[in-house]
Amino acid sequence: MSFKVEKRQELDLRLFYLTPVLAVVLTVLSGFLLFLLMGYDPFLGIYYFFISPLLSSYGLAELGLKASPLILIAVGLAIGFRANVWNIGAEGQLTMGAIAGGGLALALIDVQAFWVLPLICVAGIIGGMAYAAIPAFLKARWDVNEILTSLMLTYVATLFLSTLVFGPWKDPMGFNFPQSEMFAESATLPIVLEGTRLHLGVIVALLVAVTGWVLMTRTIIGFQIRVVGQAPAAAAFAGFSRKRMIWLSLLTSGGLAGLAGLFEVAGPIGQLIPSISPGYGFTAIIVAFLGRLHPIGIIGAGLIMALSYIGGENAQVEAGMPQAVTGVFQGLLLFFLLASDFLARYRIRFEAHTAKRKEALAP
C-alpha cells in the first residue's frame, strides 16, 4: 500500500469550520497524555486547566480581561493575513503603543479631565501604527520580508521599554523598582463589572470585532483586501494597489495592537513596567487562525486562548505545574489546527502499490 496526497478541487467548507473544534479536542487529549507522563493526575490537571476557571464570576471576568487584547490584536492581524501581509510583530507594536500612550499619561499625571483617557488611547494607536509603519515602508518600497522585520522590531521595542522604566521614567518614590509612577485616575480605564478587573477594553474589543466583520464583508476596502490576498493578478486587473493594502493592513493591525498595549497599562497594570504582556501579540496570531480569520470566529478563539492563560496560572497555583505548561498548550493548539487544516485542503488516497515503472518500459 502507498498513499497519495491530492489537493482538493474546492476547499471543503464544512471541514474548514470543523477543524478548529477538532484541534481543541486533540489539544485536550494530548494535554491529558502529557499530564499522565509528567506524573500528575490527568483528570485533575484537565479540571484545573479548563474547567475550574469557568466556575466563578471572578474567573469569567479574568477570561474577558485576557481575551480582549487577544481579540483586539487578532482582528487587525486577520485583515493583514487575508491580504497576504504577515505582521508577526504585534507584540512590538503593542509595546510601542503602551510606551506612547503611557508616556503621555505620565506627562499628564496631574491633569484630572475627561479628555485624558481618549487622548492617551489615540496616542497608543498612533504609537502602534508608527512602529508598524517601519515594516510597511520597507515592504512597500523594497519588498523586504515583513515577517522578519516586524518580528525583529519586537525585541527592540521590549528593550526600549526596559530602558525607559529602568532609567528616565522610573518612579523616584518607587524604592528603585523598575516601574513608572501609577497613572492618574483620569488615565485609567473604568471597570465595567464591579468587584473584578474587567474594564472598558472588553467592550471596545467586541466593537472592533463587529466593525472588522462589517469592513471585510460589506465594504470595498474589505473586498480589495480579499482580492489582493486570493488572486494578486486579479487585483492588478481591477486596479487595486498592493502597496496600499500593505500600508492599510500593517497600520490597522499595528494601531489595534498599540491600543491593546495601552489598555493593558491603563487597565489592570496601571503603570509602565518592563513586562506588560504575556505574549499577547504572538498568541493573537494563533487566535486569528483558530478563528479562521473571521472577526466573529476570533471572539470565540480569543476566549479559548484566554482560558489557556488562566488555566495555566490555575494549574501552577493549584497543582504546582511548571509555568511552561501554558506555552505548551498554546503550541499544541496551533500545531493541531495547522495539521487538521491540511485535511480540509487535501485528501489522502490510498492505493495498492504496483511495479508501475517496470510495466512502463515493457514492450
Next chain:
Amino acid sequence: MTATPTRLELRAISKRFPGVLANDSVDLNVAAGEIHALLGENGAGKSTLVKIIYGVLHADEGEMLWEGETVKVADPHAARNLGIGMVFQHFSLFEAMTVLENIALGIENPGDMNALAERVIEVSHAYGLPLDPGREVHTLSVGERQRIEIVRCLLQNPRLLIMDEPTSVLTPQEVERLFETLRQLSTEGVSILYISHKLDEIKQLCDRATILRGGKVVDSCDPKQETAKSMAAMMIGTEVRPLSQREGSSSEKIRLEVQGLNLDSDHAFGVTLRDVTFSVREGEIFGIAGVAGNGQNELFQALTGERPVHIAQEILIDGMAAGRMGAAARRRMGMCSVPEERNGHAAVPEMSLTENFILSGYGRMGLLSSGFIRNDAAEELSRRVVKDFNVKTAGVGASAGSLSGGNLQKFIVGREILQNPGVLVISQPTWGVDAGAAAAIHEALFALAEKGSAIIVISQDLDELMALSDHLAVINMGSLSKSMVTAKASIDEIGLLMGGLHGMTEHQPGPNGGNANVV
C-alpha cells in the same frame, strides 16, 4: 528512406482534449543524428506531440516506435530511461541552489557529488557549454541557465533531445553557440527534435521539417531547399479564410492612440516593448497577431494600466494622456479589458459571480455608496450578464471557478461589455472556448463596435483575427508591425512577420506573393 536507421517513429498519434483535437493522426519519423524541426503556429499541436513523446501526456490512439520497437512511455522517468531528453522553454531551476545541486535533482542516478561535478565540467566543456558547478543559479544569465538544462540532459547520454523554442530567451551570440552544440551532437548520432516558429533558424539548422497545422501533419520539407516564405505559407496555409464581413469604420474619431510606447520587461522571460505605435478609431476592431511570448502580455499590461508606462503621452484615450494612469483610472476614462487568463486574472475563482462583477464594475457601474458595496445592485447586474450572454450557471452566487471555461469567458466578456466601454482591450477572446460560445463572443464584439467603441483584439489565432478585425498588425519580439487593412492583408506577409522577418516581402516579392485572400 535513407540508410540511417529510424530512431523515433510515430504512427497515427491522436490526442483529444475537451473540445479540441490537439493531434489528429500524426505520423513522424526522426532518423538517427537528424535535426528535425517541428514547425507550426500556436495551437498547431507541437507541444502536445512532444509532451506525448516525453511521457508527460498520453496519446489516445496511435503507437510510438523507439528504434524499431513499440514502446509505451508512462512518464518522463520512463522517457529518460529510453534515452529521451527534453529542454523546456521555461526552465525549472532552484535559484538558491548551485548548478550542481540542480543537476543532481534532475537526473536519475546522481551518485557521488564530486564525481558528478567532474562529469558536469567534462561534458559542458566537450560541448562548448561552460558551466561552473559551484555557482548559484540566481547569479547566472538566462542563457547560462539553459545550459544547465541541456547539460542535465546530456549527462544521461540521450539519443533523442527535444528542444522546445530554445532560442526565444537567448541573445544572437548564444543562439550561434547553441547551434554549434546541436550540430556537434547531431554528428555524434544524437537525434534532435527542434520546435520553433522562427523560419530562418530552421533553415540554418535543420535537416528536415514537419509542418503541423490544426493538429495534422500538413507537409514536410527540407528547409534548406525552401524559402522562409514558402515555409510560412505551409505553416499558415493558403486556403481562403473566412474574412471579416465588416465594412470598417468610416469615422475619423480616434478613441485610442498609442505613440512610441516603450516598456521594459519585468522578469527573466519577459519581452521589452519597443516603439509600439498604432491607433484605433471609433467603431473599429483592431487585431494584434503574433506568436505567443512576443510581448502580447506586456502590451496588454501597458494598454490597460496594470503596468503604467513612464510617459503619459504614449497612450491617449479619447485624446487624453493616460500613460501614467493605473487600471482603475483608465477604467473610469472608459477603457475596459479582458485578460487572457480567466482564473486568477480576469476573475477570482473562489469568489461568486456577483463578487467578480464588482471586481471590475464597482467604479463604472456605481456599485458603491460611501465605501459600502451595494450588493443588491451588483447581484442584479450579474444576473443581467448571465441572462444577456446566456451563461450557464447555478446562479450568480456560484463561484467563478465552478463554471466551465466557455461560460466563465462569456460572463467576463459580458461583464465588460455591459459597462459600455469606449475602448475595449481583449486578449485571446475565445481561447479554449467551445464554438457556440466563441460565436456568441464574436457577435457581442461586433455589436459593441457598432455602438462606437474601439476594440483591440490580441490573439494568436489568425483565423479569429481575420474574421473579426478591420485592421491588424503583427507583434514580434516586442515590436509592432505597420497596421494593414485586414481584407487586403497578404497571408504571406503576416506569416513572415510572425516568423520574425520584418520587411522581407519588400525585398523579395515571390511569385505567389500578394493577396492570398481572394474572396
